[in-house]
Amino acid sequence: MIKNNIEDKYTMSLSLNVLNHLGINLYSNIPSVISEIVANAWDADASEVHIHITDNNDIIIQDNGSGMDIDDINNKFLNVGYQRREHNEAITAKYSRPVMGRKGIGKLSMFSIANDIDIYTSKNGSINGFNMNLEKIKDAIKYDGDNVCYHPDSIIYEGDNFIGTKIILKDLKKRISSITPQFLIKRIARRFSVLGNKYKFKVYVNDQEVQIKDRDYFHKVEYVWYIGCKEDDNEYKPYFENVKKEKYLSGEVEKNKNYYVSGWIGTVKEAGALKDGDENLNKIILIVRGKLGQENILDIYNEGGLYSKYLIGEIHADFFEDDNCEDMATSSRQEYNVEDERFEFLKNFIKNVLKEIQKEWTSLRNEMGVEEAISIYPSIKKWMDELKGDDKKYAKSILGNVNQIIVDEDKKKEILKYSILAFEKLKYNNNLSKIDDLNLESLDNLMVILNDIDDIEATLYYQIINERINVIKKFQEITEVDVLENVIQQYLFEHLWLLDPAWERASSTEYMEKRVKNALSIENINGLTDEEIKGRLDIGYKTSAGKHIIIELKRYSRRVSRNDIYSQITKYHDAIRKLLSNTGQENVPFEIVVVLGKLVEDLSQTELEKFYNSIASYNTRVVYYDNLIENANKAYKDYIEANKKVAPLIDMFDEISKE
Structure with a gap:
């Protein structure tokens, strides 16, 4: 039983030093910070946000939202930790938008990149302005102790009247000379899904509108699995230009709890296509309420198959931000609590989706391998047409394997020729079907493999995979x-x-x-x-x-x-x-x-x-x-396992050859 003390013996204090943990070090890059400001504009019912990178390396972000009066500034904006959803503001007044902000600390992210910030905001015909300076905040922390109040300086706005809020980030901590408008457009496009006329929300960078297509990765996708959307009502489909195969999957995560998702997961033709400058696109991002919620949920699965190196995708899971449930976002706002049951349900759902994709990807790549082989050598079509039954199955398999592993087109052509030669040798000796029937208790089957091992090693597995397995073995041993x-x-x-x-x-x-x-x-x-x-x-x-x-x-x-x-x-x-x-x-x-x-x-x-x-x-x-x-x-675990089975045969053959 807890008893009340007669006098206050214990005290909990919160100081401005919280800024050091939740503000100054909240984010590490400019696009993340800009995105927090754009999200605030969404919550303010803005229909337009204009971002400008100035010649003197300032960043100006201006929206036409509801703006703030003195009470709003002091009681909401400057009130660190003010949570709109707990003040009956979970839905915006004008456009009935579900707000993106939750913890009331996103505004502090501006100090991650800027030392000096001017804010002008207009509401009911009155414009208020104030300046926040990081050094002055640090001085307040250093000299005034706990529970102090920092008072931003009042500044006068000298310009044309406007509606909404204007933020100027000055004295940036990082040089932005390399941050071009196109770079920022791409990064903002990748962080928001509520862009354009449909959502009455447009974002501009140096007067160029940011659009979903500016994510600049849709054209890379070769196969796509749409999740939680219908074929006749698919908002993602128009963005994919080069898709060869597509499939529609259910978005039902947990029916009894009304957990549903939408989005897509795709694979690219070459793993190298997922390298975009300094950014690695080999990930599945999580979008919640139209905004990037977590950078990558693919890395929680520890996937080892080659197919995983070709994956890219977006999952929209608005049930992560259900106002009737506990907040599951971590204090960094860049990931979610993995122990929350909602995360567990989503994790298991995506795991099952990935299993299906892995199986189908292998089959699709095999099919494409045959198609590409025919396009390279027209005579291969005639060769394939003459094959029957299991012979054709093994031929498709070997051509598909070449396609899955080899990226270099010249090397692919060379290996393709050797593969067909090896196939013909095995076929001539009626050994193709016996590969699947290999049994160490059957001397005949064992001799068949040994006699043809040179042909097999001359193909794909010897020239490419065997080389890599040997390197990995050296590290292991x-x-x-x-x-x-x-x-x-x-x-x-x-x-x-x-x-x-x-x-x-x-x-x-x-x-x-x-x-x-x-x-x-x-x-x-x-x-x-x-x-x-x-x-x-x-x-x-x-x-x-x-x-x-x-x-x-x-x-x-x-x-x-x-x-x-x-x-x-x-x-x-x-x-x-x-x-x-x-x-x-x-x-x-x-x-x-x-x-x-x-x-x-x-x-x-x-x-x-x-x-x-x-x-x-x-x-x-x-x-x-x-x-x-x-x-x-x-x-390469699949190929390492395959090599383990063949390696004893190779050693035995070498030993016999020496005798």
């Missing part, structure tokens, strides 16, 4: 740290697909490789401490699809701190930018990959995400040695 380092130094630069499947054809020119290595070794390595240099193993340079890739290898046994990484990548970043500028390649993308054993610090998941987001601004990401093995095994 090595347990001694020093040996592990030598193997990685020897093989990693030659097999960049271990770092990224899209870098299958990474290469380099002697001229640029020399210049890049000189820039790194002379201008930057000399600037490192002896301790930092000892921690290095090597630096590599490659190019892939027009991108420059710089790989910094740390010794496996070396434990590296975040400060060590910041110290080096800032030097690399500036050196590469300077080099590209000097060679007329200012707009050519580049990426820095740091491969290491482990960080010194024992960080929480939240701290790790903040660290990864911070180095992303330097075009940098971290990869851990142990994850190379794990991820490679996941990506």
